[in-house]
Amino acid sequence: MAKRLTSLQKNIIFKKETLESARIQLKAEFVGIDKVIDELIDSASTWYMFPDIQGKPVVINLWGLTGVGKSSLIERFSALLDFSNRFSHFDLGECEGSDWRIKKRFEEIYETANGSPMIIAFDEFQLARTIDEAGRENNKPATRIVWELIDSGKFQ
Secondary structure (H helix, E strand, O other): OHHHHHHHHHHHHHHHHHHHHHHHHHHHHOOOOHHHHHHHHHHHHHHHHOHHHOOOOOOOOOOOOOOOOHHHHHHHHHHHOOOHHHEEEEEHHHOOOOHHHHHHHHHHHHHHHOOOOOEEEEEOHHHOOOEOOOOOEOOOHHHHHHHHHHHOOOOO
């Protein structure tokens, strides 16, 4: 029991140091968004340090103009946490095809994750479900699958 506690303590210390190192590195690489980086690190810290007690996905929204570095920030954050092989990026603005490709990719992610924590980035998320000027929902069946898969409970 003592060995297990010591191992858990070392793991927590390592993860905390990794998060602080990531915070410093991100602030060096992404100038002018220190507050955003702090919020990202703080929001993800419980999920990263204690994934076994996290029952639901952690959702972190980054809002900003096109080209300010939101996607690059998340990709770099994933790399600094050594999650590159457990990071998937979906550009919902480019999902004009059929939903089977997105569904197949989600299923592959689910299978390879094998219960391990992962990071999924939904870029251009506002395009996944939008309404027109008359208040009618735009029919985008390829992105509808994102909502269905999230609602299915598979990723909880």
